[in-house]
Amino acid sequence: MSFQDKLQKYAELVARLGVNIQKDQELVIRAPIECAEFARAVAESAYKLGAKEVIVHYKDEKLMRMKYLNAPLEVFESYPDWVGESENYYAKRGAAFVMIAATDPEIFKGVDSAKLAASTKAGHIALKPFNDLRDLNKICWNIVSVPTPAWAKKVFPDCDEQTAVEKLWEAIFKAVRIDQPNPVQAWEDHKRTLFTKSQYLNEKQFASLHFKNSLGTDITVGMPENYIFEGGGDITSDGVYYFPNMPTEEVFSMPHKDKVNGTVVSSMPLNYQGTLISEFSLTFKDGVVVDYSAKEGYEALKRLLDTDEGAKMLGEVALVPYKSPISDMGILFYNTLFDENASCHFALGSAYPSCIKDGVGLSKEDLKKRGGNDSITHVDFMFGTSDMKIVATEKDGNEVTIFENGNWAI
């Protein structure tokens, strides 16, 4: 299959399965300018599937860096209405959203933390209508990646730019199953596998999960009553099945925000807003981070934890076997979309309302009462290893080993 054929198949997969575009629906694509070719291919596929209009919002991270370095703080403290409206308007009309995540992992290195933090908060306020609709399961959204030269060079530093880009394409095509004879069928099969695992966990309704490995992770995560593990895709309130992430290898749920105790040690660097945080650890007491360290990116980690109260607590627990198509490649992607699908991970920040029974539509306060964390941020970080052991405790105290040597034991 030629590169163009693969690109085409990938674009079609995103339009058809990723956001499951409906006849006469609008589609908004957020794309780095370097990814224009892929954005156009997704647009073309969406039109073929009956989309009414495709709107592409191009981002230029080099200009963003320039703005962070030159514009005063006030520029980042609030956004003009049109910025939020450029997404909220379409969300209210039932549009689907594709986000192409492909950043230079260190694009914002050295940028003033205060500006980055202000921008995160302003963005959250500007996009509140969009985020609220997403929390109500009203929006089909899909995050995918395609290589940019800057990102590819970070993943394959020893290759020249063109080779690095080609190798990253190859890895991505593999991760999203484009190398398989029938990618759409491969995704349907994969969906069923993930469903089996989450169904098991949901039937068991464990009281807690204990994670332990030789890196130093030793942490117990209490689970809320009636938690739901999800995996694969999601269904909107209108009944449209879509895949929020491509690739996706995880089954995930929400921890009880006040019942996390112990220490977790990262197993991969985290690319947080254009800065790498590596070899870091977090210690929790009754759900709250009470101590932390980082070999690299300590300031960025501090900024993340200081975002708001909920940023110091967990909003997601995700189980990913060490043996998975992505981790088998042995590539560190410096991109959460891939790295989180090669490793067990938690997220600091908000919980997904869909991860608890009847959670969608609950107020933030009611969700918190049931153990679901609230925050303006949600950042995944990876801690899975080849020797990860996970012991689940049932409500009667009975213990079940669900992960052994990094892989499913059930």
Add this chain to the structure above:
Amino acid sequence: MSFQDKLQKYAELVARLGVNIQKDQELVIRAPIECAEFARAVAESAYKLGAKEVIVHYKDEKLMRMKYLNAPLEVFESYPDWVGESENYYAKRGAAFVMIAATDPEIFKGVDSAKLAASTKAGHIALKPFNDLRDLNKICWNIVSVPTPAWAKKVFPDCDEQTAVEKLWEAIFKAVRIDQPNPVQAWEDHKRTLFTKSQYLNEKQFASLHFKNSLGTDITVGMPENYIFEGGGDITSDGVYYFPNMPTEEVFSMPHKDKVNGTVVSSMPLNYQGTLISEFSLTFKDGVVVDYSAKEGYEALKRLLDTDEGAKMLGEVALVPYKSPISDMGILFYNTLFDENASCHFALGSAYPSCIKDGVGLSKEDLKKRGGNDSITHVDFMFGTSDMKIVATEKDGNEVTIFENGNWAI
């Protein structure tokens, strides 16, 4: 001088002279995604000159073509508020605007005329606040060009893409005086030359201009009382000098909209909204087009003339010597910004209020009473030739030849 040095100088020229960026001012750049490198260079220069924030709106003409071919007519009949606001918001705050004009001259070939016409009208409504502020001389704006592969290949069809782009860069650098030792000084000198010509025409206050050449042009353009010829740059109501066009070789004014009689024959193809109109002629009676023809692009010409009532009348008369830096290159650019500066031209559509004494701030109705045309469009077209003769008639009937053999005779 290396290519990068030239690019840098060009970007600085645009920020410094083109929009004359002020300390703490905002700058909006409209750029095709292919021109990102230049957009970033202009942004960098603007920040160095003290700009507070640079906002870049990227356009993707390939996506636009895809939308025209796939989306229904209603999508083009009105724009969501955020689209207009993304420009109007900054215009109201006193921002400067750089528009990078670089389109594939035939990008919209074969597109449904009704959609293009609807889009023109919707765009005019969406940007009314911006346009009104521009008419009041409140905005520093500047149109420049940089090559895109598609455009370059049209200009140099016999070259491979890379060579075509390089040759077009070379031609543009020459046209905007970047090849000169001190481009800023060269522009100051050029400004004075154009000022001398317009001053002469303004002192004379001719009653009419008669254009005649061997191509078939034979047309008399009556001038309004107290017309003003402008050339070079313009001054905002706040006293900031800027250059709306780079390059610019013309001196221009407004004709009396009801006093145009005769026939004008085009001397270059016109790129109108992604369609080429070539070898066309227009016949006027008392200011209105009563007959027209075109060898190529007749439908596009018809669409232009049918835009509104004012689109069938003239809003601009511009004098450009046949011997000018741009026409000396002997290149057909298929881009009005360049071609209009190599040839005498008219514009169908709206007149600039600044082209008549005390015109700025006049209502459209009052401007019309004084002879200034009103329309939602303004499209320049070229008719200058090497044998163009222009005879001006003074109010007492005395005749003065101001152009002979295509060049200034005064």
